[in-house]
Amino acid sequence: MTSAWMEMAAGRGALGVGLIVAGLVVVALLLGAFWMGARVRRREPPPPSPEEQPRLPEGGPVREVAENREPDEVPRSDHRLTPHEMPAFGNSSTRTGPEKSRRRWTDGKSGSFGGG
Template sequence: MQLAAASGLMSLGLFLVALGLLVLLGGGYWLTSRVKYRESPRPRPEEQPHLPPEGAVYEVRENRESAEVPKTPEGGRPLTPYELTNMDTRPSESKDRPRWSKGSSGSFGGGGLGAH
């Protein structure tokens, strides 16, 4: 029963915890204001970026295809990874966008039935 009784020590402990939180919040605000004061000022309107003289730049959409992997000659040794350089891409002749097969989401575990 004595443990359940209200004590002044418990009230003092809660008051000190609340006071500590207030000190932490105030210190954080003070530190943040010091850091912000040292930052460079915001750019003025005349320092903002402007559109190029020819106008807005628009997105270019094109299909790209990769370069062919070199074929191994009959009876020759296979190529090792370091012999295959970064394979460049080039614009595709076809303007049709590649599509996944019907009924497939195009990704593993995408929820579709896949190509059956």
């Protein structure tokens, strides 16, 4: 063997050792992440027991109610209201409004803009 072959073999050996070291670092990081996740999981509360699960109300499942609602009016003032001033008027409560029939599509019309 010539010295050129020896130099090429030495270079590849260092590269191989570097890849093995990088692989070991990756494996160590994965094991550390698994260990850290197990520690966090142990500190979490256990899942709820069957007795702690939510139950249906006595009257059965609650059904959806479709009704028209009217919002509260925003009070007028001389200065512009900021968001932090709005809760002073109470929660945005609504009340039941008068029954209004909603427009429905008719047969033969697509309901899209200009489609009729």
